[in-house]
Amino acid sequence: MTVASTDHSSAANLSIARRLADGGLIGALAIVVIGAIGYYLFPNNLALLTRMTAIALLVLSLDLVTGYCGVATLGHAALFGAGAYGAGIAAAHFGISEPLTMTLVGALTGSAAGLVSGVVILRAHGLAQLVLSIAVIHLFHEAANKASAWTGGSDGLSGIMPEAVFGLFEFDLWGQTAYIYGLVLLTVVFVALRILVRSPFGMLARGVREDRIRITAMGASVNSVLLRMYVISGAVAGIGGALSAISTQVVGLDSLSFTLSAEALVMLVLGGTGSLYGAMIGTMVFMWFEDTLSAINPFHWLTIIGALLVAVVLFAPKGLYGSTAGFVSRLRRGRG
Amino acid sequence: MQTVFSIAVDALAYGMVLFVISIGLSVTMGLMRVVNLAHGAFAMIGGYLASYAARDLGLGYAAGILVAVVGTVIIAIPIERLLYRRLYGATELTQVLMTIGITFCVIGITNFIFGPTLKTIPLPPALQGSVDLGFRSIAAHRLFAIVCGLIVAAALWFLIERTAFGIRLRAAVDNAAMAAALGVRTEIVYAVSFAVAIGLAALGGVLGAELLPVEPYYALRYMVTFLVVVSVGGAGSIPGALLACLLLGAIDTTGRYLAPEYGEFFFYLAVIVIVTLFPRGLLGRSK
Amino acid sequence: MSALFEVRNLRKSFGGLVVTNDVSLAMAPGDRVALIGPNGAGKTTFVNLVAGNLRPDSGHVFLGGEDVTRLKAAKRVRRGLIRSFQVTRLFQDMTPEEHVALAILQRERQAGKMFGHYSGKPEVMDEVRKILDRLGLIELSHLKVREIAYGQQRLLEIALAMALRPRMLLLDEPAAGVPQSETTRIEQALNSLPPDLAVLMIDHDMDLVFRFARRVVVLAAGTVIFDGSPKDVTQDQRVREAYLGNYANAGSTA
Numbered sequence: 102m103t104v105a106s107t108d109h110s111s112a113a114n115l116s117i118a119r120r121l122a123d124g125g126l127i128g129a130l131a132i133v134v135i136g137a138i139g140y141y142l143f144p145n146n147l148a149l150l151t152r153m154t155a156i157a158l159l160v161l162s163l164d165l166v167t168g169y170c171g172v173a174t175l176g177h178a179a180l181f182g183a184g185a186y187g188a189g190i191a192a193a194h195f196g197i198s199e200p201l202t203m204t205l206v207g208a209l210t211g212s213a214a215g216l217v218s219g220v221v222i223l224r225a226h227g228l229a230q231l232v233l234s235i236a237v238i239h240l241f242h243e244a245a246n247k248a249s250a251w252t253g254g255s256d257g258l259s260g261i262m263p264e265a266v267f268g269l270f271e272f273d274l275w276g277q278t279a280y281i282y283g284l285v286l287l288t289v290v291f292v293a294l295r296i297l298v299r300s301p302f303g304m305l306a307r308g309v310r311e312d313r314i315r316i317t318a319m320g321a322s323v324n325s326v327l328l329r330m331y332v333i334s335g336a337v338a339g340i341g342g343a344l345s346a347i348s349t350q351v352v353g354l355d356s357l358s359f360t361l362s363a364e365a366l367v368m369l370v371l372g373g374t375g376s377l378y379g380a381m382i383g384t385m386v387f388m389w390f391e392d393t394l395s396a397i398n399p400f401h402w403l404t405i406i407g408a409l410l411v412a413v414v415l416f417a418p419k420g421l422y423g424s425t426a427g428f429v430s431r432l433r434r435g436r437g
Numbered sequence: 438m439q440t441v442f443s444i445a446v447d448a449l450a451y452g453m454v455l456f457v458i459s460i461g462l463s464v465t466m467g468l469m470r471v472v473n474l475a476h477g478a479f480a481m482i483g484g485y486l487a488s489y490a491a492r493d494l495g496l497g498y499a500a501g502i503l504v505a506v507v508g509t510v511i512i513a514i515p516i517e518r519l520l521y522r523r524l525y526g527a528t529e530l531t532q533v534l535m536t537i538g539i540t541f542c543v544i545g546i547t548n549f550i551f552g553p554t555l556k557t558i559p560l561p562p563a564l565q566g567s568v569d570l571g572f573r574s575i576a577a578h579r580l581f582a583i584v585c586g587l588i589v590a591a592a593l594w595f596l597i598e599r600t601a602f603g604i605r606l607r608a609a610v611d612n613a614a615m616a617a618a619l620g621v622r623t624e625i626v627y628a629v630s631f632a633v634a635i636g637l638a639a640l641g642g643v644l645g646a647e648l649l650p651v652e653p654y655y656a657l658r659y660m661v662t663f664l665v666v667v668s669v670g671g672a673g674s675i676p677g678a679l680l681a682c683l684l685l686g687a688i689d690t691t692g693r694y695l696a697p698e699y700g701e702f703f704f705y706l707a708v709i710v711i712v713t714l715f716p717r718g719l720l721g722r723s724k
Numbered sequence: 725m726s727a728l729f730e731v732r733n734l735r736k737s738f739g740g741l742v743v744t745n746d747v748s749l750a751m752a753p754g755d756r757v758a759l760i761g762p763n764g765a766g767k768t769t770f771v772n773l774v775a776g777n778l779r780p781d782s783g784h785v786f787l788g789g790e791d792v793t794r795l796k797a798a799k800r801v802r803r804g805l806i807r808s809f810q811v812t813r814l815f816q817d818m819t820p821e822e823h824v825a826l827a828i829l830q831r832e833r834q835a836g837k838m839f840g841h842y843s844g845k846p847e848v849m850d851e852v853r854k855i856l857d858r859l860g861l862i863e864l865s866h867l868k869v870r871e872i873a874y875g876q877q878r879l880l881e882i883a884l885a886m887a888l889r890p891r892m893l894l895l896d897e898p899a900a901g902v903p904q905s906e907t908t909r910i911e912q913a914l915n916s917l918p919p920d921l922a923v924l925m926i927d928h929d930m931d932l933v934f935r936f937a938r939r940v941v942v943l944a945a946g947t948v949i950f951d952g953s954p955k956d957v958t959q960d961q962r963v964r965e966a967y968l969g970n971y972a973n974a975g976s977t978a
Contacts (some may be wrong), residue, residue: 120962134455167530173529175533175661202802221709221713224713224716225716226716227529228472228529228664228667228668231472231533231664231668232664232668232669232708233713235661235665236665236711237705238708239661240702243699244702247700247702289553295641296838296840300839300840300841300905301826301829301834301837301838301840302837302838303838304565304818304825304826304829304835304842305826305830307815307817307834308815308818308826311538311815311816311818312813314813315813315814317801318778318809319801319814319826319827319830320798320799320802320830320888321835322796329836366533367537370534371860394673400545400546400549400553400653401462401545403544403545404541404542404544404546406541407539407540407542407544407545408538410534411520411542411881413534414534414538415520415523433695
């Protein structure tokens with residue numbers, strides 16, 4: 102055995118270093134560093150950066166069901182919107198405006214939406230599943246529109262005034278507090294998801310993506326795995342929605358739209374499915390492009406994102422992160 | 438009574454327009470098993486071309502339809518050859534993404550060329566008035582849409598049930614590998630069906646312009662409507678598509694008349710119920 | 725004496741075609757039974773029915789005296805009825821170590837845990853190493869399945885079955901597609917299975933069947949036509965007919 106022959110203490114050190122890497126500490130560090138760079142480079146654009154953070158949570162959540170479990174859905178914004186409305190309604194109608202509590206409410210309503218979506222969507226496969234996911238997001242959208250007494254309907258839900266975080270950090274006009282709050286949320290969620298995807302349950306989920314019959318032959322229930330993942334995914338997306346509600350202080354119907362669902366899928370695939378880094382990179386690239394290009398002409402933006410999508414599907418099916426990572430590891434192997 | 442009659446006419450017209458646009462999608466999806474979200478984009482190209490020919494060039498409605506159908510098919514052929522071919526046999530996620538990408542490109546490019554405004558297609562005088570049926574009168578263009586839908590259904594039925602091409606098509610839908618082994622040149626069947634499907638989408642885009650206005654985000658707005666129709670009817674089934682269109686058209690139109698504040702709530706509720714009960718569509722073939 | 729595993733009057737048809745016709749079979753702990761039959765005899769359908777991947781039209785499957793006919797496949801697995809697949813069904817992006825660890829964790833009802841990693845559990849790692857070592861896969865523990873040879877994938881199929889600690893094991897052509905030179909390893913693996921385990925093996929390779937099984941069941945056109953000792957099977961007239969068709973008769977009359 103090779104491990105036994107090496108020095109015991111250095112092997113232990115190595116395993117600690119590896120554990121930190123596997124536990125997502127490097128990724129967490131990267132989020133903080135990139136976040137800090139963004140803070141100093143674009144001090145006037147913190148609102149965009151905060152929105153990026155919220156959407157990154159949605160895309161991470163989508164990655165859990167699409168990337169890790171292989172469920173194709175065009176209705177994932179239902180989970181994000183449920184979190185946004187949950188946190189928003191808690192603040193606007195029930196006076197719960199402590200940000201951490203609002204975030205928790207968002208996570209809970211997101212999970213509930215995840216459970217409902219999961220129960221509906223997971224009954225079918227293939228085209229039927231895709232169509233069900235589309236129907237679910239439209240149903241949520243129309244329901245929110247109709248329940249305007251609670252949601253503000255098409256005018257959006259306003260009157261959300263979050264208190265200071267821990268009673269110390271007021272949400273300021275420049276969005277500094279909101280940005281830092283969002284970044285902390287993203288970092289915490291990222292580390293938690295990193296642990297989740299490495300856990301036995303994460304392995305089970307990857308197994309479901311690759312071969313459902315084999316998972317059954319191991320004695321596990323595919324639907325139970327998927328449903329549990331949907332609930333977790335709902336919590337993550339719900340936190341993103343709550344962040345959006347807290348930082349912008351309004352919730353609009355667009356947070357429950359088919360368009361947002363489709364965009365989230367595009368971002369995920371752009372970055373690379375089945376990898377937490379891919380989800381975040383895809384979000385950054387998409388939203389940065391969108392902000393820059395759609396300011397010039399929204400139709401040019403659509404043309405370019407469409408072409409990019411076709412190109413990714415044809416030439417880099419693993420996405421920007423997946424393809425780059427694959428390329429780097431091939432290079433390394435070629436040398437080694 | 439007046440309301441019931443109006444709802445019925447509108448529902449029928451709307452259902453027929455849906456049918457003309459979606460039937461091609463249904464056949465190609467049954468045949469090539471590609472989840473095509475870009476089908477509406479071709480209907481949109483048809484609408485833009487017809488508007489340009491009929492309104493901007495003043496060529497008239499009939500010429501507009503002709504330009505739309507021929508022009509859209511010409512545009513679609515290279516797209517099929519270059520992009521769609523690579524989707525045959527790919528995963529649903531890949532198909533969805535590629536066709537969303539195509540849709541985005543179509544929206545961006547058409548609006549860049551024709552400008553981002555609502556496109557109207559002027560109706561000829563004969564279709565502007567109303568037709569007296571003796572006991573009621575109905576808008577002429579609605580009647581026209583209904584008649585066109587019936588003609589398309591009859592023509593497709595004839596094509597598929599009564600011609601040699603139809604036999605090959607049915608064989609390929611049933612089992613492409615087997616059909617190929619029996620000497621059916623499936624790639625030609627695919628190409629022809631795709632062209633017919635696109636031509637019908639363009640035709641539907643023009644016919645339906647009064648009900649589904651041709652606007653910059655048309656392809657995105659109706660992207661899922663057509664897919665939903667196919668899924669409810671059962672991919673590859675013409676009677677299924679017809680039934681789905683009439684049913685969904687009726688549900689949607691009734692909902693809009695009687696409970697407009699609910700929007701498309703009942704439409705999508707019905708979709709969930711139907712798809713859950715019939716995962717392969719109302720008249721889809723079981724496997 | 726009640727059997728460990730019993731199938732009573734199992735019947736299944738697809739459309740008008742009867743693929744399993746009134747099949748009955750009982751096995752006790754430690755039994756080594758081979759299920760053979762010509763192509764299209766309905767062997768894999770039988771395994772699918774027993775494992776719960778298909779629903780029978782009528783008849784019953786018992787495990788340890790319990791009627792499991794209505795249970796889903798996953799629940800039968802949890803009761804110790806384990807199957808392998810004729811065409812390997814493995815996770816292409818995972819390593820053999822991960823496969824076996826996942827199977828062990830699932831068996832121990834720990835696969836739902838959402839934190840921690842199997843490598844942090846010494847008892848799991850010990851068992852993973854033991855199983856992979858026994859099947860000669862230890863050197864490949866960290867390669868992805870897509871990178872290992874087909875024969876080794878077949879061994880991993882057996883490793884997974886062992887990791888689930890079956891009471892009753894269904895092996896669907898464990899040596900299918902493996903070159904003759906490499907079947908030895910698979911045979912060793914089969915011989916090292918726990919003695920009190922009941923094994924039903926389907927295979928075409930008669931040498932393997934004769935070395936492995938102490939009892940042979942022959943299935944033809946969905947019906948059991950022979951159930952007895954290996955040494956009698958080649959002498960049985962009906963078996964000869966099923967395999968050789970009219971040639972068997974032609975040979976005897978000529």
